[in-house]
Every structure is written in structure tokens, then in C-alpha cells.
Amino acid sequence: MTTTSTYLHREEHLRSSDVITDVVIGMSDGLTVPFALAAGLSGAVSSSSLVVTAGIAEIVAGAIAMGLGGYLAGRTESDHYQSERRREQIEVDTVPEREKEEVRAVFADMGLSLTLQVAIADEMARDKTKWVDFMMKYELGLDEPNPNRATQSAFTIGGSYMAGGLLPLLPYFLIDVPTQALLYSSGLTLLCLFVFGYVKSKFTGQPPLGGAFKVMLIGALAAAAAFGVARLFGA
């Protein structure tokens, strides 16, 4: 096992799991919130077309808010990394003794002896790029973000939200009585939430059946609460 292959393996693992994380973020909200909104309105209005209008407005709003939110979060992370890196570079150049003390502190935290702390800090100080790399990752806990991640994240999250959100609305396009459309919508959405929860749990190494039921339960609870509240405040 060479260190390079370990490093590459980790990087790849990280990137594919970034995309999965984004799909999970977008789709779990997309399947839940528009479904619950449609369920809530079904108890309060008399025509499915109104549920469709509200549902589509919500999907567009949610996809933009989540997608752009993801984009800006990625950009902020990237900017933050670069500005911290510049600061560490300056500190290594101007106050090397203090920075060596900080290297020793990281290894003291790991429980290593003073002898080793000093030997490590001295060796580290010989290569300034490696030194700054080390400070970024182990003193500040920051990994260099993938520069394309922000844009990719925006489209993945937004698209997954739309895909997830349109499913619960399908029956309302076809059936004009909202309470009747709600029956089909509930069946379809709870089934999808179950499958989604199962697959998601498989990916994250959790018990899949338990995960499937949990995800389905959140959807059912949100829909039931929205239905109840919309009845109370009924238009």
C-alpha cells in the first residue's frame, strides 16, 4: 500500500460521496416539502389546479434557494480556504518560531513526547509548501475545496429537489378533486421515500430498512401536520 494510492483513493471516495450527499440533500427535501404542501392544500381548497400552482411555485422557489444556497456555500468555503492559506504563508515566513510551536502543539495533542514534537517541527520547517499544507489541514482542519464543486453542487441539489418535488404533484395534474389526488400522491410519495431511504442508508452504511422507515415517517409526519394546520387556517 503506497501512500499515493491511499491518497488518490481517499480523494475519489470524497468526490463521489460529495455528489451523493448533494443528491440526498436535494431529493429528501424535494420529496418531502412539496408533498406535504400539496397534502396540506388538499384539505383546504376545492380544485387540484390550485395545488399544482402552489406546488410548482414551491418547487421553483425551493430549487433556486437550495441550489444557489449550495453554490454560495461552496464559493464561501473556497474563498475561506484561500484567504486562510495566504495568512498561514505569511506567518510561516514572518514568525517561523511561533509556527513551529504550533506544529509541536498539534503533535502534543496527539499525545506524542516532546522529543518527537521537536524532531517533527524541525523536519517540517525544511519545506515551506509542505509546512503550509500541514498547517492548513491539521492546525485549521481545512481541506482544499474542489474549485468546480460550487457550480456542480448547485445543479445537483437544485435538480434533485425538482425531480423529487414533481413526483408528488403528478396525481394532481390528472385528478381534479384534491382529496382524491392526495390518496394517489401519498401512496406514490411514501413508496418513493421508502425506496430513497433504503438506497440512501445503503450508501451511508446504515441499516437500510430502519433508514427507509425513518425517511418515510418524516414525510408522513410533515404531510399530516401540514394537512391539519391548513384545515385550521383554511382559506
Added chain:
Amino acid sequence: MTTTSTYLHREEHLRSSDVITDVVIGMSDGLTVPFALAAGLSGAVSSSSLVVTAGIAEIVAGAIAMGLGGYLAGRTESDHYQSERRREQIEVDTVPEREKEEVRAVFADMGLSLTLQVAIADEMARDKTKWVDFMMKYELGLDEPNPNRATQSAFTIGGSYMAGGLLPLLPYFLIDVPTQALLYSSGLTLLCLFVFGYVKSKFTGQPPLGGAFKVMLIGALAAAAAFGVARLFGA
């Protein structure tokens, strides 16, 4: 600067920033999505009471989906940490030589010489608890999650979503013509998004004015898109 005070300082920093992160997550979506939904419906329906019903259904659905989502994410993180820790404990007991090789690989990645890698791994192996702590944090990159974090996270995210979501709805409670209520709602919400973006950027060390405009822009774009699409699919 003792290592203990550094450690405590970091922990505290982490926890307070966890709560801020949760408030930011809940409130940025709460101010944006219900606002955009209300804006979208304002162009498609003739009575504010319908906007209020849909808005409240959305707020309840969103708060439950995000709050429970945050709770389950926290629980999953905690379960994952414990199961990985048990696995590392077993590996340290049963295949110590392979685990020492993994310790050396971490330090090889840092660019340290083979001599130091071997010295560190030998010293590390003398205290098994510290050794497992090290593997968790530096090989797997996992920090021990706060056990109360999941519940706290659920209430913080859900509550922030509700607080943020009710603001844009206020004018619709008072004014019966939706397009007129939309004017007040837009002014109020964009102002709140600006203040929210400013404070959020201050906390995360970003340029506050730029951050304020970005957050306001997302809200305005989501609302405009929802308005346009709801008109197209108008009930």
C-alpha cells in the same frame, strides 16, 4: 499557550458555531422559500387567505422536514462514529502491525521522513486509547459528535425556519389583495434577508456587504421565478 487551553478553545468554538450553522441553515431557507411561495401565489390567486393557508402549510412542512432531517443526520453521525470506533478498537487489538503501518502512512502523507514515521508509530502503540483516538481523528477524519447535538439541531433548525417563514406572511394576514400584500412582504423580507446576510457574513468572516447582497439576491430571484412560473401555470 498550553495544549489543553487550545483544545478547550477549539471545542467551544466548534459548539457555538454548530448552533450558528443551524440557525443559518433554518433561517436562510425559512426567509426565502415561504416568501417565494407567497410571491408566486400572489400572481395567481385572488385572495390573501389562500396565500396564508399555503404559506403556513409550507412553513409547518418545511420546519418538520428540516428539523427531523437535522435530527436524523445528527443521530446517524453519532452511530457512525461509535461503530467505526469499535472497528478501530478491534483492529488495534488484532492486527497491531497493520495499524502501525496505517499510522506511518498518515505521517508519510504529511511529508515526514521514514525514521520519524517509525518512531511515532512505536510511541503511539504504547497507549491503546490514544492510538484509537488518533486513528479516528487522523486516519478516518472523524470527530466525536456531541450526543445532545441531534435534538438541539432539530429544534434550532426547525424553529429558525418557522421564525424566518412567518415574517414574509405577516402582510398577507392584514391585507386582503395578494398583489398589494406582496409589495409589503417583498420590502420586509428583502430587508430581513439583507440584515441576515450581513450578520451571517460577519460571523463567518466574509465581507459583510457582499454577503448581504448575495443573500438578498437569492431571495429576490427565487420569488421572481416563482411568480413567473405560477403565472404560467396559473390556477
